[in-house]
Amino acid sequence: MEATKPLLDAAAIGDLVLLDPLSEDSLLRTLRERFQRGDIYTYIGNVLISVNPYQPLPIYTPEKVQEYHNCNFFAVEPHIYAIADDAYRSLRDRDRDQCILITGESGAGKTEASKLVMSYVAAVCSKGEEVDKVKEQLLQSNPVLEAFGNAKTIRNDNSSRFGKYMDVEFDFKGEPLGGVISNYLLEKSRIVRHVRGERNFHIFYQLLAGGSVQLLQQLKLRRDCQHYAYVRGESCSLPGVDDAANFRAVQDAMRVIGFSPTEVTELLEVTAVVLKLGNVELSGSYQASGMEACSIAEPQELQEIGELIGLDPGTLEQALCSRTVKARDETVLTTLSVPQGYYGRDALAKNIYSRLFDWLVTRINTSIQVKPGKQRKVMGVLDIYGFEIFQDNGFEQFIINYCNEKLQQIFILLTLKEEQEEYVREGIQWTPVEFFDNSIICNLIEHSKSGILAMLDEECLRPGVVNEDTFLTKLNLLFATHKHYESKETQNARRIMDTSLPPQCFRIHHYAGKVTYNVTGFIEKNNDLLFRDLSQAMWAARHPLLRSLFPEGDPQKASLKLPPTAGSQFKASVAMLMKNLYSKNPNYIRCIKPNETKAAMLFTPELVLAQVRYLGLMENVRVRRAGYAFRQLYGSFLERYKMLGSRTWPRWTGTDRAGAEALLQELAFPPEELAFGHTKIFIRSPRTLFDLERRRQERVVQLATLIQKMIRGWRCRTQYQLMRKSQIILSAWFRGHAQKNRYKQMKRSALMIQAYVRGWKVRRAYRRYFRADASTRLANFIYRRLVQKFLMGLSRNLPPLAVMDRTWPPAPYKFLADANQELRSIFYRWKCKKYWEELPPQRKALLQTKLCASELFKDKKMLYPKSLQQPFRGKYLDLTQNPKYQKLHAVAKDKLVMSDTVRKVNRANGKAVPRLLLLTTEHLILADTKAAQPKTVLSLGDIRSVSVTRFSDGFLVLHLKETSTGAAKGDFLLVSDHLIELVTRLHQTLMDTSAQALSLHITDQFSTRLQKGDMAITVVESEKAGTNGPVCKKRGSHRMEVLVH
């Protein structure tokens, strides 16, 4: 219930189908009630009734657009946006071409409604640079076409004076691609004439009011309406309409559509030419032959026109004032009377303007047309001039009303007749609803043989004197008994007295009321002829646009064939339009005019009732109430809704009808809601349909989720499987590799074990063939061989025999290292021995002494290293040669071991005196140097020990045994330059003679025994010692310091 609340408003129900009780009264009351509340829209099912509020209402805001975007048709207040949304969705989602038929009287709000539909669709379809451009171009075509095709009439300040059908084309996503505009019969008579209180087409006023000074100058125009005959009138400007601003809007719109500046200029130039043509005045005269003639009264305007269109004014004057008539093979120039001249002038102005309007539509189409090859869906919006009943109705009204009659026919056919016929066809139980079928009126007008239009054409083409009287007589004859045709004559025949029907008129009972048409001008307007001279003159102009409007003016293409009449052209285009509309899904907007005075919110019940009647709204409601809101072929129905049934989804194998039945049974709708026709399913109330749609929407979301789920699942699964596969390959390779390595390892080990085992087996098998110690022997053999090789090699490459050379080859095998070392030392010793053996005895003795010295002093006394360089000469004194030493020589004789000069330190004062020292095998003799007289002779056996210092000095103390003969004097302190040699030789001599080693002390502190007791000697290292040996310093009676260096 909630969903349909707006429609079930008790006081003013939103859908007249739900009206109870249904009567003209209640219907009118409801419309009025709603209108007064500001609800100008009401439904009859899906037909929208719109009552013109004549004031701006706040119901077209962007918020409203949002509210109705994808709305549930019956869940929201009736609105034109709901219709537009329904049509757009049906186009986008159901792929059905749509047409929106907007009908109603002049001023009922059709044009406004069409603009609202367009703007709604533009607002809800998707956005994007390209799409926005298309939308803008489509929307901007309106102000341009309105400027050139709309005019103020008594009924409507912005009355469309042409029919417009616009196909907006969309792609499969519902994005607009472009469009095509068709225009129908512009009311061109308005160019030259309009009744009081009306105006000419807006563009003239807009141009004069809004054109810049420069533009007007360029167009040779004056900014004064009253100056121009065609637009002159009591009211040039309209209250609440800013012509200047509108002109700017038109210019902007043309720019948006894609008009080039040149095109705009040319368009305005031609417009100016039309305006100026009205000011071309003619004056009459008589020719010599007595024929009437006319000429231009004031050449200025003609001159300017000529300049504007690039045509010699003379040519134009000739075309306006004379006419070429072809009689047999001759062409004769005949002059025109003033009325004929004016007729020609006006015909030219009308033709230029109407052709210009056609060019304008074609030009707009060029900009908005869709490139061929694209698949498209179409939404057509029809905004045609409304039904008109004037005081004086002419050819235009006849045509306009004919068109409206045809539209009503469509409405009747599709909503009343067709619908009812369909029920019968489909075998649905049905009680017929009476309605007025206007085909009879349509036939009256358009019948190809006996229709009014056919008669008119016949009359126009008939040779001889042609005038409206004969045409009317014909009609009277033909339709004498026609229910919808009346004229003075037929009334007279029926003896009806009607003063409202003048003699020159006929009356048609249209669906919307009786209209009396004055036949005057019918033939002329139907012929729509333009003197050839004029079209040729136009073609001769240099103005590219104007020239292109008159292709028939080209003498090359001149044809004598008459062009089709205006009536037949219109009939053909209306037939085409009808065919087009029949092929689409219709959406109706029926506009109602609430009052005649354009007053805001004024509801005149009588006027509305008349419209309700002729629009057939009552019948519409009745059929709707009795009928079914929705029908569809079983196949399409099943295709669309099969996802709602568990048996029909995803596939139904039976017939479509059985499928639809099974589906609806499962959905459990009340049986009265449904009817099963032969080929179609019928659903009674829109609510059920909306319920179906809602369920479908929900199900589609579910299914979409399912598909998404499956796809995501599939994607993840394949991804996972791929990863798994890769992982398996990786691990297989890895494991394979690891196993291969392991296997190789195992194989190696197995082979080794095998080899051992086999070796062991073989050895065991062959053991008996070998002696038990074969291996040892083999090894020994090998060892021996190696040793042999080594030794042989060594013998061949012995190192040099020089004693000092200690080189020796390294051992070739580790096991020979010790032996090699041993050999090395043997070799060395052997080398030394050899060397030793080869030495002469003196050298040997010397070396022995040196060796002995080394044993005694090496690393003990610092003097020792110095002594290494000194050869131990032993006999430093030449006892044999020097006669001074003869005595000493005699003492020493052959026993002399060493002779030298030493210094003896005085034990009393530490001073040293030189002495000669002789060492023999038995004695140590000290003699004075001058006389060489031995002063002291010590038996070697008396020497207890010898003390020396650690330092590199020559100081020594000879300690004597207490028992010795020389001991009385005490120990001797000596300083020798050959201390090492001396002590060594002393030691050797002792060893040789008594096999006793010399007791040698190498110390820094020792005591000596003197006559007067012991004396402590301290060795002190000092600089003062100098280089010539130690300096002995007596310190007290029992102490002496020996300064050494």
Ligand SMILES: Nc1ncnc2c1ncn2[C@@H]1O[C@H](COP(=O)(O)OP(=O)(O)OP(=O)(O)O)[C@@H](O)[C@H]1O
């Ligand atoms: N929905 C609306 N809201 C407000 N004013 C409106 C609305 N519809 C129409 N009108 C007013 O009514 C006037 C006439 O409307 P419109 O021009 O659409 O009539 P029409 O049916 O096209 O007439 P015609 O057949 O003469 O062209 C508009 O100029 C506007 O002022």
Ligand SMILES: [Mg+2]
């Ligand atoms: Mg209009």
